[in-house]
Amino acid sequence: MPDKIKIATTSLAGCFGCHMSLLDIDEKFIDLVELVEFDRSPLTDIKKISDCDIGLVEGAVANSENVEVLRDFRKHCKTLIAVGACALNGGIPAMRNHFTLQECLEESYVDGMGLDNPGIPDDAELPMILNRVYPVQQVVKVDYVLPGCPPPAEMIWNVLSALLEGREPVINARDIHYD
């Protein structure tokens, strides 16, 4: 039996909604796991990515850990797919781009409501927050983009099944939604 196609998935600055949409392919998920093996993914809890055929990236790039994970995905995945509005244009996380990082941090950790011990966290373990939130394709080369918040399960399935069968995915205009 040939090796199964390996898929990795991750959520950067996202809400896991795109992952939920992937799960929304319902019983097709059973077909999918017959054909593929999940590598690094919240579904497997594997923390380190190895060489994969397809990488699905949800969410925008907001901190140094996101950059590291994304570059790692690009390095290890033959085909990288940016999934969802945040990956595509920064989405809701990028709404902080109109404020300085200082303002954002103060709003959350200093002036925010109901704070017990106000102060901007500075633990060395914490990833550095980027000055701005970036869309995925502004940091690495992306092979396909699936718009939507989240992209409908059907669209994710259509693209994945096309790639699994070695076909070029076709996204019909009527299936494109940015919301």
Place this chain on the structure above:
Amino acid sequence: MPAFKIDDQEVEFIPGQSVMQAALAADIYIPHLCFHEDFKAHGSCRICLVMQNGRYLSACTIPAVEGMDIINIRDDVQEQRKQLLELLFIEGNHVCPSCEKSGSCSLQSVAEFCGLLSPSLPFMYPNRSVDASHADFLLDFNRCILCELCVRASRDVDGKSVFGISGRGSNAHLVVNSADGKLVSSSFEKTDRAASICPVGVILPKHRGFKVPIGKREFDVTAINERRENDAG
């Protein structure tokens, strides 16, 4: 009646009609944003570009001429439109999932129709404000595409000139004609034509947010190209 062709289809026209007007009358969809049947063509968004005799022309401003052979829907033409649409997206802040206009927005629907999947240019994330001063209406300048439909409606129909475009090039932006620049201090009223003309999510009525859920809105139900006319509002 004189006639010309759009994508090999015969289209009759009344002399004086633009290519766009003749197309609309014949139920042929040419993607557009700044054009509106009720107003004089503005020709600024260029989304309605079509190919005639190897050249790109904007369908809303060229008069229909007997024997024209217009190309409307073809990959290379759609590609040009996608690039123009992309610029509109990257020059503003369009967060569709949190926009009240989503699903009934012409920019969104035209881009979906043209197959814009992702931009290739970096986003500008301009710093633009929101004007919530008026009791009934909200202005979210983040989404303005400078189509001047509100400018035309307010000036030509309402006789008020509440809206205008100020600045040049990438500094061009929508302004409100009042002493402090706020909508509440202008003569704007909710019954104005300008109140319901914006094709995107800038001039929005308050107290109605998400009354119609996303997925059940105008263009979710009928795609923009399948409607008989583009009366955004």
